[in-house]
Amino acid sequence: MLRGLIWGILPNLSRRTGPWYSLNPKAAKRERFLSAKLLMASSTFICDTQPWKDLKAHVEDIKKTHLRDLMNDHERCKSMMLEFDGLDLDYSRQCANEHTMEKLFTLAEAAHLKQKINSMFNGEHINSTEDRPVLHVALRASRDEVICTDGKNVVPEVWKVLDKIRDFSDRIRSGSWVGATGKTLKDVIAVGIGGSYLGPLFVHTALQTNPEAAQCAKGRQLRFLANVDPIDAAKSISGFNPETTLVVVVSKTFTTAETMLNARTLREWITAALGPQAVAKHMVAVSTNLLLVEKFGIDPNNAFAFWDWVGGRYSVCSAVGVLPLSLQYGFSVVEKFLKGANSIDRHFHSAPFEKNIPVLLGLLSVWNSTFLGYPARAILPYSQALEKFAPHIQQVSMESNGKGVSIDGVPLPFEAGEIDFGEPGTNGQHSFYQLIHQGRVVPCDFIGVVKSQQSVYLKGEIVSNHDELMSNFFAQPDALAYGKTPEQLRSEKVPEHLIPHKTFSGNRPSFCLLLPFLNAYNIGQLLAIYEHRIAVEGFIWGINSFDQWGVELGKSLASQVRKQLNASRTKGEAIEGFNFSTMALLTKYLEAKSPIPSEPVTTLPKDI
Numbered sequence: 001m002l003r004g005l006i007w008g009i010l011p012n013l014s015r016r017t018g019p020w021y022s023l024n025p026k027a028a029k030r031e032r033f034l035s036a037k038l039l040m041a042s043s044t045f046i047c048d049t050q051p052w053k054d055l056k057a058h059v060e061d062i063k064k065t066h067l068r069d070l071m072n073d074h075e076r077c078k079s080m081m082l083e084f085d086g087l088d089l090d091y092s093r094q095c096a097n098e099h100t101m102e103k104l105f106t107l108a109e110a111a112h113l114k115q116k117i118n119s120m121f122n123g124e125h126i127n128s129t130e131d132r133p134v135l136h137v138a139l140r141a142s143r144d145e146v147i148c149t150d151g152k153n154v155v156p157e158v159w160k161v162l163d164k165i166r167d168f169s170d171r172i173r174s175g176s177w178v179g180a181t182g183k184t185l186k187d188v189i190a191v192g193i194g195g196s197y198l199g200p201l202f203v204h205t206a207l208q209t210n211p212e213a214a215q216c217a218k219g220r221q222l223r224f225l226a227n228v229d230p231i232d233a234a235k236s237i238s239g240f241n242p243e244t245t246l247v248v249v250v251s252k253t254f255t256t257a258e259t260m261l262n263a264r265t266l267r268e269w270i271t272a273a274l275g276p277q278a279v280a281k282h283m284v285a286v287s288t289n290l291l292l293v294e295k296f297g298i299d300p301n302n303a304f305a306f307w308d309w310v311g312g313r314y315s316v317c318s319a320v321g322v323l324p325l326s327l328q329y330g331f332s333v334v335e336k337f338l339k340g341a342n343s344i345d346r347h348f349h350s351a352p353f354e355k356n357i358p359v360l361l362g363l364l365s366v367w368n369s370t371f372l373g374y375p376a377r378a379i380l381p382y383s384q385a386l387e388k389f390a391p392h393i394q395q396v397s398m399e400s401n402g403k404g405v406s407i408d409g410v411p412l413p414f415e416a417g418e419i420d421f422g423e424p425g426t427n428g429q430h431s432f433y434q435l436i437h438q439g440r441v442v443p444c445d446f447i448g449v450v451k452s453q454q455s456v457y458l459k460g461e462i463v464s465n466h467d468e469l470m471s472n473f474f475a476q477p478d479a480l481a482y483g484k485t486p487e488q489l490r491s492e493k494v495p496e497h498l499i500p501h502k503t504f505s506g507n508r509p510s511f512c513l514l515l516p517f518l519n520a521y522n523i524g525q526l527l528a529i530y531e532h533r534i535a536v537e538g539f540i541w542g543i544n545s546f547d548q549w550g551v552e553l554g555k556s557l558a559s560q561v562r563k564q565l566n567a568s569r570t571k572g573e574a575i576e577g578f579n580f581s582t583m584a585l586l587t588k589y590l591e592a593k594s595p596i597p598s599e600p601v602t603t604l605p606k607d608i
């Protein structure tokens with residue numbers, strides 16, 4: 001109740017006056033602390049509210065009607081189709097009817113969804129455990145938009161960095177900025193991991209085959225180096241010449257162990273060939289921590305900033321993605337990507353829930369996972385260019401919503417988050433679709449594209465390769481929804497002993513999202529839809545979707561192992577301080593890995 005009141009009142013105040021605590025930072029911190037304490041005291045879960053209980057009760061009702069019968073109601077289907085800015089969403093194959101939707105909207109009200117969305121756009125510190133606002137929407141705002149946090153409009157800062165990227169990427173691409181030996185830098189290696197890698201990789205993979213973008217990228221190569229496995233470093237430099245390569249070190253914190261080691265490895269690769277002074281011409285950085293960038297040896301003038309109000313997994317629209325992508329495709333292509341994301345931001349912020357794509361997707365995902373009990377979600381783009389979309393969304397979704405406590409730190413009495421996975425169709429059909437058709441129920445997102453980036457028509461065939469792909473896009477959702485009954489099989493004269501094996505229960509929910517084309521703008525739209533959908537789910541569950549404490553424990557244990565490896569090799573110290581199993585395995589590892597260097601050696605990754 002109290003928590004609801006706070007969520008309700010603060011955004012309204014801040015809309016009128018700017019953030020209410022903006023003038024005095026000390027008071028602001030104290031107020032935030034007090035609010036957090038108040039929130040702690042009022043641990044009403046969303047599952048204790050009447051709308052939640054109504055939805056629980058509604059599950060039995062909806063289970064009485066098979067999806068194939070729901071699909072017979074054309075009015076229902078019509079009401080579950082939505083068009084916005086060239087995109088078509090069809091959610092008629094959800095196990096839901098008008099009552100489900102009404103109840104979900106009532107749940108959204110009880111969770112103060114509208115106020116929470118406003119709080120995000122208003123720059124409130126909704127990431128309370130890190131005391132930060134969540135403003136990735138500001139990264140793609142147009143120059144004239146005003147998005148404030150702590151009393152300051154952040155849009156001019158965003159555009160200052162974007163202008164710097166435009167200028168720098170133009171200079172690199174035109175050859176006015178050259179490497180240490182006077183050669184044009186035509187190849188780029190972006191070193192980064194997690195949010196400093198997955199989003200840019202997804203966008204790069206999607207743009208690569210777009211004719212307009214590919215034309216702009218002619219003669220240039222962009223590669224990513226993420227894994228600390230030395231094979232990845234070797235692959236990243238394979239065939240590249242340090243003289244013509246620019247390394248972009250991308251790390252929000254500039255402390256991530258893997259990225260820093262890879263950055264040192266590539267620095268060594270450059271300096272071994274061109275001398276230490278070459279770093280100034282061949283290495284630049286993207287980070288929020290410009291002090292550490294300088295300490296690493298990169299000129300702060302060659303650093304591109306972003307801000308702590310951008311979560312790593314939401315950073316693809318910051319310099320994290322915009323710099324490497326602009327180097328490859330030119331800033332004007334990337335600007336279209338930002339515009340596509342901005343179009344969805346505005347839609348998400350202003351459209352009524354009944355017509356709001358991220359809200360509808362988010363609410364129905366909560367319905368599927370929490371109420372119907374389907375904990376996984378398959379992301380199935382029928383487009384090879386989107387092959388890195390599911391890996392990116394895995395991080396955005398599972399790092400955001402894989403939480404065990406509410407925003408006020410109280411253990412949740414229900415499970416939050418989903419298990420996301422996916423593959424492009426039709427490849428996935430020949431892999432895991434067996435399970436989603438006859439095994440566990442996994443709600444699916446089918447993503448299709450109307451106009452392919454490639455049109456291949458073979459002699460004598462009127463159905464193009466792309467039509468063939470899309471035939472599957474249209475067929476699979478119906479196969480999941482309708483299934484196949486024993487009666488149908490009998491009418492097809494299927495032998496009785498095979499009928500149980502060939503029966504498809506159906507009643508398996510899916511969404512269809514159709515994009516007109518796969519260009520920079522649509523890719524931006526797609527990204528923002530998923531980012532906001534995931535936020536909607538977290539807002540409903542009442543968790544903090546913007547922190548990620550769960551990744552820390554493994555990191556600190558790895559650092560203990562690293563220390564031990566160092567001590568064993570340099571001082572011959574015995575393995576100690578671990579449990580029996582880890583000690584045994586570590587000892588085996590050390591014994592088997594000989595010769596063990598006792599002092600630092602430099603062996604650069606070999607070009608493979």
Ligand SMILES: O=P(O)(O)OC[C@H]1O[C@H](O)[C@H](O)[C@@H](O)[C@@H]1O
Nearest residue numbers: 194195196251252253256312551
């Ligand atoms: O950008 P960095 O600071 O190097 O962080 C890279 C990644 O590190 C961690 O694993 C976090 O869980 C991710 O959210 C983050 O994206």
